[in-house]
Amino acid sequence: xxxxxxxxxxxxxxxxxxxxxxxxxxxxxxxxxxxxxxxxxxxxxxxxxxxxxxxxxxxxxxxxxxxxxxxxxxxxxxxxxxxxxxxxxxxxxxxxxxxxxxxxxxxxxxxxxxxxxxxxxxxxxxxxxxxxxxxxxxxxxxxxxxxxxxxxxxxxxxxxxxxxxxxxxxxxxxxxxxxxxxxxxxxxxxxxxxxxxxxxxxxxxxxxxxxxxxxxxxxxxxxxxxxxxxxxxxxxxxxxxxxxxxxxxxxxxxxxxxxxxxxxxxxxxxxxxxxxxxxxxxxxxxxxxxxxxxxxxxxxxxxxxxxxxxxxxxxxxxxxxxxxxxxxxxxxxxxxxxxxxxxxxxxxxxxxxxxxxxxxxxxxxxxxxxxxxxxxxxx
Amino acid sequence: xxxxxxxxxxxxxxxxxxxxxxxxxxxxxxxxxxxxxxxxxxxxxxxxxxxxxxxxxxxxxxxxxxxxxxxxxxxxxxxxxxxxxxxxxxxxxxxxxxxxxxxxxxxxxxxxxxxxxxxxxxxxxxxxxxxxxxxxxxxxxxxxxxxxxxxxxxxxxxxxxxxxxxxxxxxxxxxxxxxxxxxxxxxxxxxxxxxxxxxxxxxxxxxxxxxxxxxxxxxxxxxxxxxxxxxxxxxxxxxxxxxxxxxxxxxxxxxxxxxxxxxxxxxxxxxxxxxxxxxxxxxxxxxxxxxxxxxxxxxxxxxxxxxxxxxxxxxxxxxxxxxxxxxxxxxxxxxxxxxxxxxxxxxxxxxxxxxxxxxxxxxxxxxxxxxxxxxxxxx
Ligand SMILES: [Zn+2]
Ligand SMILES: [Zn+2]
Numbered sequence: 001x002x003x004x005x006x007x008x009x010x011x012x013x014x015x016x017x018x019x020x021x022x023x024x025x026x027x028x029x030x031x032x033x034x035x036x037x038x039x040x041x042x043x044x045x046x047x048x049x050x051x052x053x054x055x056x057x058x059x060x061x062x063x064x065x066x067x068x069x070x071x072x073x074x075x076x077x078x079x080x081x082x083x084x085x086x087x088x089x090x091x092x093x094x095x096x097x098x099x100x101x102x103x104x105x106x107x108x109x110x111x112x113x114x115x116x117x118x119x120x121x122x123x124x125x126x127x128x129x130x131x132x133x134x135x136x137x138x139x140x141x142x143x144x145x146x147x148x149x150x151x152x153x154x155x156x157x158x159x160x161x162x163x164x165x166x167x168x169x170x171x172x173x174x175x176x177x178x179x180x181x182x183x184x185x186x187x188x189x190x191x192x193x194x195x196x197x198x199x200x201x202x203x204x205x206x207x208x209x210x211x212x213x214x215x216x217x218x219x220x221x222x223x224x225x226x227x228x229x230x231x232x233x234x235x236x237x238x239x240x241x242x243x244x245x246x247x248x249x250x251x252x253x254x255x256x257x258x259x260x261x262x263x264x265x266x267x268x269x270x271x272x273x274x275x276x277x278x279x280x281x282x283x284x285x286x287x288x289x290x291x292x293x294x295x296x297x298x299x300x301x302x303x304x305x306x307x308x309x310x311x312x313x314x315x316x317x318x319x320x321x322x323x324x325x326x327x328x329x330x331x332x333x334x335x336x337x338x339x340x341x342x343x344x345x346x347x348x349x350x351x352x353x354x355x356x357x358x359x360x361x362x363x364x365x366x367x368x369x370x371x372x373x374x375x376x377x378x379x
Numbered sequence: 380x381x382x383x384x385x386x387x388x389x390x391x392x393x394x395x396x397x398x399x400x401x402x403x404x405x406x407x408x409x410x411x412x413x414x415x416x417x418x419x420x421x422x423x424x425x426x427x428x429x430x431x432x433x434x435x436x437x438x439x440x441x442x443x444x445x446x447x448x449x450x451x452x453x454x455x456x457x458x459x460x461x462x463x464x465x466x467x468x469x470x471x472x473x474x475x476x477x478x479x480x481x482x483x484x485x486x487x488x489x490x491x492x493x494x495x496x497x498x499x500x501x502x503x504x505x506x507x508x509x510x511x512x513x514x515x516x517x518x519x520x521x522x523x524x525x526x527x528x529x530x531x532x533x534x535x536x537x538x539x540x541x542x543x544x545x546x547x548x549x550x551x552x553x554x555x556x557x558x559x560x561x562x563x564x565x566x567x568x569x570x571x572x573x574x575x576x577x578x579x580x581x582x583x584x585x586x587x588x589x590x591x592x593x594x595x596x597x598x599x600x601x602x603x604x605x606x607x608x609x610x611x612x613x614x615x616x617x618x619x620x621x622x623x624x625x626x627x628x629x630x631x632x633x634x635x636x637x638x639x640x641x642x643x644x645x646x647x648x649x650x651x652x653x654x655x656x657x658x659x660x661x662x663x664x665x666x667x668x669x670x671x672x673x674x675x676x677x678x679x680x681x682x683x684x685x686x687x688x689x690x691x692x693x694x695x696x697x698x699x700x701x702x703x704x705x706x707x708x709x710x711x712x713x714x715x716x717x718x719x720x721x722x723x724x725x726x727x728x729x730x731x732x733x734x735x736x737x738x739x740x741x742x743x744x745x746x747x748x749x750x751x752x753x754x755x756x757x758x
Pocket of ligand 1: 302303306307308309310311312337340
């Protein structure tokens with residue numbers, strides 16, 4: 001049996017969204033779920049206790065970053081990522097592909113793998129699928145990702161086709177190289193950009209390899225939202241019902257709801273913690289940029305509809321003061337609230353699926369958040 | 380009755396150190412005590428819950444910094460510092476004097492007060508004793524400090540004498556201007572540098588004004604440790620037994636013990652949190668600079684004799700990784716441990732006083748820490 005299995009609970013009669021459970025070696029995750037990103041084995045500014053306190057069920061860490069610092073050998077010697085960072089709930093690591101393609105300089109893709117210079121000191125490195133597997137086997141997350149090529153957006157059909165085919169060949173090599181399938185589940189990644197024929201080709205290739213889960217990559221890379229939703233609508237039905245589906249790099253509230261409606265079970269994104277470090281907060285009435293002068297004497301909470309530890313104890317005025325003075329505790333507070341906000345959103349999404357009313361929930365949420373406004377932007 | 384009173388419990392038969400209690404509007408503090416510094420209404424990187432968790436009994440905030448950001452009017456409108464920062468245990472604020480003399484440019488001291496340019500945007504400001512009182516009355520700490528001149532070290536006797544006399548006149552004006560003596564206790568500050576006659580003059584002036592507590596200022600400003608200890612030995616007997624004594628700006632482990640032995644009840648310093656942000660930790664065996672390469676594969680705790688949350692859950696290797704990657708959580712862990720270390724040290728000091736063995740404790744502690752080594756430095 002695979003290390004991670006998906007249990008389907010029910011499908012929302014109104015929307016088609018899935019309610020389920022992911023069973024992993026480190027416990028069960030209720031889906032659909034948002035996964036906070038802990039790039040370097042720490043979700044920026046926060047402690048594992050705080051993540052548990054906000055009911056984070058699973059977090060993501062980055063293979064590329066941990067490979068460079070501190071090195072997967074040190075993490076392995078520490079007993080794996082869970083022990084190293086003191087987090088005993090599930091962890092998913094990405095494959096390193098996205099970072100190699102977005103951060104590194106002078107990269108060269110060959111059939112064998114990717115040659116590049118790392119973003120810290122320019123050192124020459126080579127990452128083939130087998131190395132991506134070895135690193136993830138050493139890091140020891142519950143879920144590993146296959147090493148894929150992440151093509152630029154937009155890309156020509158001909159380039160995308162050869163890229164998809166290479167990603168399928170690399171996926172085979174990943175399956176072959178994966179040393180611990182009983183303890184760690186390896187997910188395949190469907191690519192294909194905005195070309196339906198290539199999405200179909202990629203999905204069929206990967207499904208034939210029988211991965212225990214599938215990610216949808218190459219979306220949320222700059223394309224319009226309706227293109228993303230259209231590609232999701234096309235792609236998820238190509239994936240098996242009894243396996244989890246993970247939409248990579250998506251963390252805006254509207255996209256989480258729209259993804260769930262299209263059958264996605266898992267999401268991750270740095271958005272909530274990244275904007276938090278600019279003093280920007282997600283609230284039930286849209287974004288609040290707490291460093292703005294108008295909050296200097298606002299002694300109310302970030303979001304009066306939020307029941308998180310931050311909103312119960314701290315004012316916008318205090319948080320603004322900290323953020324403007326560049327005080328770490330300010331960024332802790334905004335990061336905590338933003339992640340709580342998305343985790344709570346996913347809890348409400350699961351409840352709405354349970355009650356067969358996710359489309360109604362979407363409408364209420366979008367209206368209150370401001371997504372329905374004609375000038376809606378910057379969410 | 381004064382807002383803050385000192386209850387003497389016992390004197391250590393071996394050392395002369397005092398065990399006592401400070402009764403304040405926000406609860407009781409066991410003395411001798413170390414006070415973590417929360418410059419801008421936040422103890423850098425930490426939450427109020429974490430400070431409670433490590434048994435911090437009282438914290439310090441900075442009048443000068445809060446005057447500039449966010450402004451004492453905003454803190455007052457929030458309901459005072461305690462509410463603003465969500466800390467309901469005692470708070471002490473300094474007078475702003477030290478910052479005006481150490482941070483500001485082109486300052487000019489007159490009988491009326493100090494003219495200077497602030498360190499953020501160079502704006503011209505004027506701080507007379509009355510303004511220092513108004514700001515502290517608005518901030519609302521349990522203990523306020525009189526506005527004093529902090530002369531440079533070393534200073535000529537003639538300059539120091541006129542400075543001490545001005546500080547006494549300013550102390551009178553502070554008492555006069557203090558608007559809330561029933562709710563906030565105003566402490567006087569004894570100056571005089573390394574001149575015993577001036578220490579005596581300053582102490583006698585201030586004691587005659589009957590403050591509810593006394594600080595000893597102008598030490599730990601660059602003079603040798605034996606000079607500091609000699610001045611303490613000379614000065615504390617000049618202060619009334621029934622009032623608390625506060626040695627400003629001292630936070631190294633040896634100086635805390637040596638100060639307690641000389642009758643000091645309260646200490647504060649940015650040292651533990653400042654060195655923490657360089658990845659430097661106080662341990663029972665001396666300083667550990669955790670970013671050093673030799674800790675890369677050290678999976679033990681920062682201090683095997685420490686029972687703090689950090690030492691129980693995180694390794695040197697993990698903390699080193701975070702600190703080297705400049706991750707906030709690393710600085711949270713080192714800051715937490717260092718403050719815990721000093722608070723725990725003071726708890727042991729109180730216990731040793733209770734057992735009339737503070738000199739023995741000093742010897743044991745110094746030996747283990749390394750203070751007794753001939754090349755002892757950098758503690
Ligand atoms: Zn909140
Ligand atoms: Zn510790």
